[in-house]
Amino acid sequence: MTTNNKQQYLVAFIMVTSLFFLWAFLHNINPILIPHLKKACTLTDTESAFIDSSVSLGYFLIALPAGWYMHKKGYKKGIQLGLALYCAGAFLFVPAASTRSYGFFLAALFVMASGATFLETVANPYITKLGDAATAASRLNLAQSFNGVGAFIAPLIGGKFILSGIEHSETELQQMTPDQLQQYLSFEAGTIKLPYIVIGAVVLLILLLFAFVKLPEIKETHSADAGSEFSTRVFRHMHFRNAVIAQFFYVGAQVCVGSFFIRFSKYTMNLGEKEAAFMWGSIAMVGFMAGRFVGTFLMRFIRPAQLLAAYAAISIALLAVAIVTKGNAAVYAMVAVPFFMSIMFPTIFALGIDGLGEESKIASSFIVMAIIGGAIFPVLMGQVSDANNGNIQLAYIVPLICFVVVGWFAFTQFKNKAVAVSAAGH
Incomplete structure (x- = not known):
């Protein structure tokens, strides 16, 4: 060059x-x-x-x-x-x-x-x-x-x-x-x-x-059978199908956790909106950013699927604490969740396209499209809250269930040795 x-x-x-x-x-x-x-x-x-x-x-x-x-x-x-x-x-x-x-x-x-x-x-x-x-x-x-x-x-x-x-x-x-x-x-x-x-x-x-x-x-090179890359036949791979499902639920969980945090903080400890916004940005999202570096380091020693399973389990436990407690315990449990969410999108992504070769391009598109979960689960969460007189705390059962699905996917992938975590866009 x-x-x-x-x-x-x-x-x-x-x-x-x-x-x-x-x-x-x-x-x-x-x-x-x-x-x-x-x-x-x-x-x-x-x-x-x-x-x-x-x-x-x-x-x-x-x-x-x-x-x-x-x-x-x-x-x-x-x-x-x-x-x-x-x-x-x-x-x-x-x-x-x-x-x-x-x-x-x-x-x-x-x-x-x-x-x-x-x-x-x-x-x-x-x-x-x-x-x-x-x-x-x-x-x-x-x-x-x-x-x-x-x-x-x-x-x-x-x-x-x-x-x-x-x-x-x-x-x-x-x-x-x-x-x-x-x-x-x-x-x-x-x-x-x-x-x-x-x-x-x-x-x-x-x-x-x-x-x-x-x-x-950038001049791209295409193989003679490039057209075959863009076939829905990619869904014949079970680990890819499971990854699409897991990503759908994960993005739903990610959006739910953050989107109602200010409402949650007001409901559980009467925290003002400005104070809650500052806490979310300065603690939760800094933790999210730090979690990516820590997770990438840990994957040098722990298989991605195993780390994903552990982080899903911790996220479930933290949300359970946030749902059943009040005051500082509930809010700080919620603030801790993004650290453990940080590796989920890229790890599900990497495990889902592992071993697909040329088909990984269309597989990647479908996994990205699975973020439609972020459009569905927050609405469901809002409905749970409205049906219980605005109890936004109880509505956090929705992302908790989503993390259960992420944990299930991780468990199915324990034999998958993918370690590439470079697609972290969410």
Whole structure:
């Protein structure tokens, strides 16, 4: 590789790595948006869960079209389209807040998620090709660290600039005049405008940079029977089928645990929304990021399936404590869960595609599409809460059951020796 090529690859690597922060931010701002829009749009727990559903549905519907577009148009155009959609979705939050329309907010989130799907579909494989194949995994792991940064920064930014800290009781709201109530709700909805204008502007700047900076063109090579790669016959592999099921339940659990944490903290120990948001970002999500490094280290000595089983069991135990206790014990048990969730997505991914060869490409697409679980289980969790007079603590039985399924999958894979954990995008 020439010196010029190395410099070109370095610039491309830095620019593409910045994208990892964007989809991490989208996923991890939801625990802020759910309680915030619940107030601003006067929603039930079930209705507020559609925030997660909108994002997950975007991934589910756009994953395959994004892969097709990348295949036809190349990496750079895929990135540009993803950034354009992400930017458009962010700016749509402004009219959504002005009209205080929950449907408008969901549409804006869907557009942002569609853009993030393009970015995630393109960035992971592109990073692996920006240099020598022997160092592809280390490049991807380095880029993935920005995913972890986004995971803990999003709740901190959201807690600081979106949540007002004003939490009226039902009685106080009922005592307001219609004009006072509308003024309060409009104020709550309006706090979301400036942060998303800034987000849209930053993404627009990144889009302009990608438009004017020349990125290395990657020439792909295809085997003669490449068409056979994209066949649903891949489902004949039992370990792959089980991985799709496990990923469906895992992503559902991940989204459930984080999305209702602020509500959970208020319910179990009367913790304010700003304090809960700070705790989630500064402790839980830092633990999530640290857990990936610790888990990767432990896999040098422990088989991935065995570590996955142990982490699933610990997560089940922590959620059980969170469900049956009150106060600090419940909240800190919940805060500990993300550390043990951290390895689950990439480990299920690696075990699911192990030994599939050329079929791993289509298998990867289906495993990624399994994140639709993040659209379904939060709604189910909201329904459990609403059916029990807003008992969000009891509703955490939903992610607990999801982790049972993850543990079952891990147990079925004890003989699988896969150790690659470089696909950690969630």
